[in-house]
Amino acid sequence: MSEAQRLAADDATLARAVGERDDRALAELYRRHVGPCLGLARRVLGDRTMAEEVVQEVFVRTWREPERFDPTRGSMRAFLLAQVHGRAVDLLRAESARRAREEREALQRPGIDIDLEREVMQLTEAEAVRRALATLSDGERQAIELAYFGGHTYREVAVLLEQPEGTVKSRIRAGLLRLRAALIEAGVSE
Numbered sequence: 001m002s003e004a005q006r007l008a009a010d011d012a013t014l015a016r017a018v019g020e021r022d023d024r025a026l027a028e029l030y031r032r033h034v035g036p037c038l039g040l041a042r043r044v045l046g047d048r049t050m051a052e053e054v055v056q057e058v059f060v061r062t063w064r065e066p067e068r069f070d071p072t073r074g075s076m077r078a079f080l081l082a083q084v085h086g087r088a089v090d091l092l093r094a095e096s097a098r099r100a101r102e103e104r105e106a107l108q109r110p111g112i113d114i115d116l117e118r119e120v121m122q123l124t125e126a127e128a129v130r131r132a133l134a135t136l137s138d139g140e141r142q143a144i145e146l147a148y149f150g151g152h153t154y155r156e157v158a159v160l161l162e163q164p165e166g167t168v169k170s171r172i173r174a175g176l177l178r179l180r181a182a183l184i185e186a187g188v189s190e
Contacts, residue, residue, distance in 0.1 A: 011076030019066035026063050033077050034059075037084045044088035054091060058083045125188050132182035140175030143168050 011032075017025030034055060041051035058080060062069065069079050133141055139161075146157045154172070158165040 012071035015066055015069045015071065015076055018063060026059070029062070029076060029080075030059055033080050036077065037080050040081055041084050041088045044085065045092055050091060051088070054084055054087045058087055128183060128186040128188040129179075132179050132186065135182055136175045136178055137171075140171045140178070143171040144175045144179070147172055 011029065014025045014029050018029065037055045037058065038051055041054045042048060045051050045054070061083070062080070069076060073079075133144070136144070142161060143157055146152045146160055147154065150157075152160065154165055154169050157172075158168045161168060
């Protein structure tokens with residue numbers, strides 16, 4: 001098919017030429033119809049790159065299977081637009097299903113690796129704190145437990161232990177220093 005014939009040819013003639021593996025006929029079909037096809041794919045998908053991939057796929061399929069176009073059923077433009085629309089909708093559904101599947105999987109096991117690591121770290125730290133508390137004197141441990149784990153003020157701890165407030169403060173201060181040293185030694189604190 002000559003250049004003048006190709007430009008003057010209708011879509012049915014071009015489709016027959018594509019069937020005979022005339023790549024210039026395919027190029028002419030592409031030139032004529034790529035704009036509307038790309039516009040439709042972009043409207044459906046909302047993404048230029050995915051739209052370009054769909055249009056390319058449709059034109060490649062038209063090259064490989066030219067017999068799919070039946071000029072008695074409609075124009076080449078209508079055929080190509082129907083192919084682009086169908087493929088874009090399929091891609092959109094597949095992408096939507098993939099996202100939904102990933103979200104379901106994420107909800108079923110929310111950050112297992114991160115949560116597991118955090119839990120192990122917390123258990124390790126808690127065990128180190130228990131061991132460090134065991135090294136304190138009874139008076140220091142009781143005062144710290146009431147103040148820090150019980151949420152009591154110095155004055156409330158003094159009343160609960162029936163000891164002077166100054167003694168309680170001294171025991172808490174000394175106990176915290178020893179606790180800190182034990183945790184540093186255990187590698188839990190800096």
